[in-house]
Amino acid sequence: MRLIFTACFALCIDQINAFVPWRPNTSDFDPSTLHSIELSSNAIRRHELRIAHADAKFERRSGNRKATPFSPLLPRDDKTSGPVDLYSDANDISYWINVKFGSSGKSFRMVVDTGSADTWIPSAECKSKSCLVHETFGPQDSSTLGVTSDKTFAIAYASGNVEGSIAKDSLKFGSVTVDGMEFGLANMVSDDFTSFPVDGILGLGFPSASILKVPTFLENLISQGIISKHVFGAYLHRTADNKNGGTITFGGIDGSRIEGGAEALKYYDVNTTTSLWSIQMSDVVLDGKNANFQGGRSVIIDTGTALILIPPEDALKLHQFIPGTKSNGETFYIPCDTDIPLQFQFGSDKYQISSKDYVGDTVDANQELCLSLIVGRSVVRNGAWLVGDVFLRNVYSVFDMENGKIGFGIPIPAVRTGSSTTAGSTPTSTSSSEQANLVSPTGTDLPDQIANSTSSPIRTTTAPSLASLNDPAAPFYHTIFAFSLFVLHSALVFIF
Secondary structure (H helix, E strand, O other): OHHHHHHHHHHHHHHOOOOOOOOOOOOOOOHHHOEEOOOOHHHHHHHHHHHHOOOOOOOOOOOOOOOOOOOOOOOOOOOOOOEEEOEEOOOOOOEEEEEEEOOOOEEEEEEEEOOOOOOEEEEOOOOOHHHHOOOOEOHHHOOOOEEEEEEEEEEEEOOEEEEEEEEEEEEEEOOEEEEEEEEEEEEEEOHHHOOOOOOEEEEOOOHHHOOOOOOOHHHHHHHOOOOOOOEEEEEOOOHHHOOOOOEEEEOOOOHHHEOOOHHHOEEEEOOOOOOOOEEEEOEEEEOOEEOOOOOOEEEEEOOOOOOEEEOHHHHHHHHOOOOOOEEOOOOEEEEOOOOOOEEEEEOOEEEEEOHHHHEEEEOOOOOOEEEEOEEEOOOOOOOOEEEOHHHHOOOEEEEEOOOOEEEEEOEOOOOOOOOOOOOOOOOOOOOHHHHOOOOOOOOOOOOHHHHOOOEOOOOOOOOOOOOEOOOOOOOHHHHHHHHHHHOOEEEEEOOO
16 A cells, blocks of 8 residues: 555656745855845746746645535533643744643644644654654553554645554643544654654644544534534734743633734634635735735635745735845845834734734844745745734634634733643633633743753754754744745645
């Protein structure tokens, strides 16, 4: 069967140009290659030509599958997981919750990913480089682990791939226990995953997008009565603010984290012709001026993507409004002191993106130019924008599968004051009467060895430590771009 998969993969991979690693290299930054940007048809053609000559290209094929409808729930008291603490690395490359697997309760950092629907962790049998520097899981870690060896999976991401078998065991986060959940146990994880500060992926996408074709994490929470609605709300903190109070609530909304409470949320319809968390954006407003993206843009809201990735011509048009912008292709460089007000508009509602989030690392010796974390790269064939954490840190977001909507509100950050790693710190369920104004969770910031270290926060006792995320040979931008691409799965999937 392995031979059949390998042959099929080799024959089919060219159809979508899948998995060609691409990372902008700023360690050999050469200012002489930069050009000032100008908005004209010729400029756009030249810009596209530069991208066409890049060392590698990739696409993601987005299917036209109808999103799976949900049956109406029986009337009952709404149950939620309560607010669950979110963590991130020092550079906010990814956001995760700590999940304990199996009878031993081995802990894994699981990235919360609305861009995919599947959950997987590395297998103890995996010998890939990336597995050696992350936590792995096997029979020695759990007496209750079951593995279906003849039920395998393979996922080809936009930058990386995983293969393995379907496993079944219990999961626990906070004081919530999920019994007998099926998930992927990967015995091969490509090297692209090596430097990422998480162990596995917790898929929060639509069930119709599942590659494993088993009940998703959210479906398990529903079927076991842990939550009563296919909805979750999240606030992604900004580590640089030293508040580190991000939370995610499965089954409901944490109204205490929203200015004006849950009633102040504004909702937007999800595009039901796809299996993605996709909504329509009206325009972009910069320094009070509309960019005039005619007809608006379809945007995919993805907690698993660090950047904002948009088509090259759109990136060129947007950066026109930022004085001093330069480019050498799809990557844009903006003055480090840029504070241009940037807003995304949905309907008549505008949400501001802080310059703390869209201005990246310094790239020149004079510390005048910084990377723009809005990148001119098309990753979805229909030209949709991929809107990740650069935007999401500025809103409280709600993902409502029940009604096919995404909601945004203005977040209220919070400082954690106690420990959240002990059992019982997060309520198992919350009634509907309490849901409107959940109490902010208590918890700690990241462990000191993670928060205060320049090394990649990856745990290992058997492999050498990884290079610093801030090392010139492996800059922060490389990692967030690679991670953003990795969590975008393509349509190239084979399941046996």
